[in-house]
Amino acid sequence: KVHAFQCACPSGFEGSSCEINIDDCALAGPNACESYERCLDGVNNFTCACPIGYGGDRCSVEINECDANPCKNGANCTDGPGNYTCTCHLTVIDITSLIGPKGKFYSGYGGQNCDEDINECEVYTDPPICQSNGLCVNHDGGFQCFCPSSVGGSSFSFGALCESSIEYCDRREHQCRNGATCLNTLVGSECKCAPGYKGELCQIDIDECL
Template sequence: PGFGGSVCEVDLDECASNPCANGGSCIDRANGFKCHCPKGFYGNRCLSDVDECASNPCLNGGTCDDEVNRYVCHCLKGFSGARCDVEVNECDSNPCQNSGQCLDLKSGFQCVCQKGFSGILCQSNDNDCQSDPCLNGGACVDLVGRYHCRCAPGFFGHNCERDVDECASNPCANGGSCIDRAN
């Protein structure tokens, strides 16, 4: 092998058949050849792809996809960068609404809502009238973080809890007696 001719006087070019794969360069030698493989490949004929993921280059739980002469990391939520080594601050985009305070967590964020708001992003105005705080027939008006009671005639107070004393002004003339009734 490696020579031809009637008396083996001709050195055969084993590289003539392009035995090196994936762009490898062939060097003809006596009795054979040697392939110089491009980066990312190895083996006698450069047929084997180097597994760039073998060294576990992706950090923080990222998964690795081996490609030719490189790898690609797919990062978990909260991380970015070629190796998932950059912690993302989700609060940079100001996700919390209605003046909610954003807390950056390891894999996400949490909104701390102002009084009167709820929801993951503090997007919902709480119904402060839900507990029926207005008494004695008062009508509740929901406001942001509070409520207002419109009291029925004869009542007053924050929750319409106080009865108006209609006799306080002495409305009865000529010695009449005033009797305050509940409204």
């Protein structure tokens, strides 16, 4: 007597003994994964191995990397296929009219994600970002120039980069009183008093009766 049997295969299998896993990728066709990557067969289903920057069941969804806010310190994020680009907000300081083509400096943050402080004091040394031998002090996101009190003996520097200078007398001419004349000196300035007056600013009227 011949005994026969037939297997009722679960979904995803075929063959006389249900030993064959059906290739679901082949059933789905060549565009199973939107042609982005190869199809990975499973049991009664398939998955797509998506390339970087794409997701979804069939890799048809482009991931917006900017949604994760990778760009810091107010930088602009531009999404691309599988990547992103940060455009850093930099402060441009231009004194080319004073010192020539090397007089353009950039201050703020750099790096791929605009999260790296630019040390302007170290980056800009030729010429130095602080003019007139000013002292450069870096801080997070910027810097500060401390200007020397004297440039060449008879003038002082000022401005954000110590890029300007002025004679001491031009600054304090109005302080010399009673017709006095301001004279530049090696250490600053002094007032030359008119007859009958004395004091640092010639502010004292000499009493000739004494």
